[in-house]
Amino acid sequence: MSVTPTASPLFLRENEVRRGVELLFFGYTRLTRAIDEGLAEHGLGRAHHRALYFIARQPDLPISALLKILAITKQSLGRVLTDLGDRGLVETRVGNVDRRQKLLRLTPEGIQFEAQLFDALRNSLASAYAAAGQESVTGFWRVLEGLIPAEDKAMVVALQKDI
Template sequence: MTAMPEAPDAKPVGAGRQLLFLREEELRLAQDLLFFGYRDFTAGPDAILAELGMGRAHHRVLHFVGRRPGITVGELLAILGITKQSLGRVLNPLVEEGYVVQAPGRNDRRQRLLSLTEKGEALEKRLFERQREWVMRAYREAGPVAVEGFRRVMRGLMGPEARAQLDRALPEAARPIGTKPRSAA
């Protein structure tokens, strides 16, 4: 490839260009965007977590437990899509260090209902704020129409199970496009 001739005014790609080539390039672009975008999206929280001897997995637990206090272990496993052994290795330290509390279920006492402690909420919020700044910048630069498109595409990239989980987890308030939960929970 030639070394960037600095076209000062790269025009939008002409509509009638080689369609097949563009299709391929479109997808290569999507791959790149998702790789870099996701990596940099998680970089902020990752840095905070590293100082605490934690990783991305801890963040996910804090995130989903914070989103649905009283969630059962089984539900969390289903959402995260990992094994209970993997979850245990992350969840146990969070409990031991006082970020998460477990309470026996009222109806089914086998269950351990998870929720965040104040300490857990504080950390989750800290991670959240870091990421908020990052996402807000991207949203602001892109504009509301783009944000709506982003949501549509990301939703499309999710498998059916993940979509269902998302619908279930979402407060009806901020729901994207055609996301009517047909059989709500």
């Protein structure tokens, strides 16, 4: 420990914080752009991909769970799910434990389409992982986890528990 008194690290890191803000902005937006072309082929947008992605991740997800994940309104999600249903990418079945629920899953075409989009994400992320090295990947995850508020963390962990 240094003898020199230092101000709280929380208030001494403007440069590091700006760097993080900028890298997050560029990294996130560039990653999402990787799939725009594939989406446009089906006349879909990024909102559709987000739904598709999380349905692929947790088949038989109830609508209420997807609403929590995406943190948008029922109406906004409704339009997206209608589009995906119309294109035969997503289907619903009645919940077996609670018949009010509709459980979402991808159709075979939906599975194939999501996999195609995921390939683009994998190409981008895997090459970033490879360039940075495994220790960096761990750090990448740790920092991002720290950005997720405590009340949302359980949701994210649930997505990843069955990996």
